[in-house]
Amino acid sequence: MSFYMKYTRVFKLGVQASLEYRLDFLFSLISAFFPIMIQYYIWKAVYGRSETGEFFGYSYGEMILYTIMAAIVTRIVSTNMDHVIASDIKNGSLNKHLIQPANYFGLKLFTMLGNKMFFFSVMIAILFSILYYFSFLYGISIHFMNLVCFVSAMVMSLLLNFLISYTIAAIAFWLAEISYFFEMTGLFVIILSGGVFPIEVFGKTMNAILSYLPFKFTIYFPANVINGKLTINEIVDGLLIQGFWIVIMLIISNIIWKIGLKKYLGLGG
Numbered sequence: 001m002s003f004y005m006k007y008t009r010v011f012k013l014g015v016q017a018s019l020e021y022r023l024d025f026l027f028s029l030i031s032a033f034f035p036i037m038i039q040y041y042i043w044k045a046v047y048g049r050s051e052t053g054e055f056f057g058y059s060y061g062e063m064i065l066y067t068i069m070a071a072i073v074t075r076i077v078s079t080n081m082d083h084v085i086a087s088d089i090k091n092g093s094l095n096k097h098l099i100q101p102a103n104y105f106g107l108k109l110f111t112m113l114g115n116k117m118f119f120f121s122v123m124i125a126i127l128f129s130i131l132y133y134f135s136f137l138y139g140i141s142i143h144f145m146n147l148v149c150f151v152s153a154m155v156m157s158l159l160l161n162f163l164i165s166y167t168i169a170a171i172a173f174w175l176a177e178i179s180y181f182f183e184m185t186g187l188f189v190i191i192l193s194g195g196v197f198p199i200e201v202f203g204k205t206m207n208a209i210l211s212y213l214p215f216k217f218t219i220y221f222p223a224n225v226i227n228g229k230l231t232i233n234e235i236v237d238g239l240l241i242q243g244f245w246i247v248i249m250l251i252i253s254n255i256i257w258k259i260g261l262k263k264y265l266g267l268g269g
Contacts, residue, residue: 039067039197056200062227065131066198069223072127074195076120076154077161077218079112082182085165086172089264105166105257112162120158124151131226146228149235153222156242161218163249164189170253173260194220214245 047053047060058066085108088094097104128147168185172178190196192215199207199220210216221238224230230238 035196036068036071040064043067056198058198058200058229062229063198065227066223066229068130069127069226070195070197070219072123072130073154073157073219073223074190074193076116076123077157079116079158079162079165081108081112081162082165082169082186084108085169086178086182089169089172089260090178094264105253108166109162113158116158120154124154127226143228145232146225146235149232149239150222150226152239153225153235153242156239156246157218157222160214160242160246160249163246163253164214164218167249167253167256170256170260173263189215190219192216193218194223198224214249217242217245 043060043063046055047063053059055063088097094104097107168182171181175181192199192210192213194216199210199216202210217238221242225235225238
């Protein structure tokens, strides 16, 4: 079977699986609603006491829009692949993948892309509807070029976040109990990525440090592409940095997995 046919079939199976579990999609939408409402009331109280009407370089409308965008982007780029991959390593299911002619990384990548296709399409439609509403409510205008760049940034964010999860999942080769580790690192990564609030909240020094790490380019960057906070030059630079980190994480994940496979016992399966 050719490379194209092999991974196209895997991708289609991922799409079918996402359509079969539409209830999960509904619950995911509902779960995204609660943190948005909590932050809405928090920022409403904070800005209500502001004399300048601006915090961390964001007006009230921009902050609310960022909160909504970040929550949606977080849901789109979250892969949950670390638990799946770690389970394959721990229960020995990885054995069957190692002897198959298909690459394990490719299988998980195209399965994830297939699973995300329906979710990605619906969430993008919801996101554009929210932007249309905000353009009238707060006078925040979004240019067509921002929309195009946003879709590109989201695709690259999804790939980058997958590579981060794939790399972190390799820790299962060394740790016996990893569920708590994933919960801790998952929350840590979301915070550093700007999924809870803009990273300007951390201050200039921490913001500068995060500019040299891949995390802010998974949530913070695409969220600010769509809300118009970045110039076209900053957007282009961000897309190039995303591409750079995708290559770097691909190399790092490959090295870590080669080392981990040397320790793999292959029990179970």
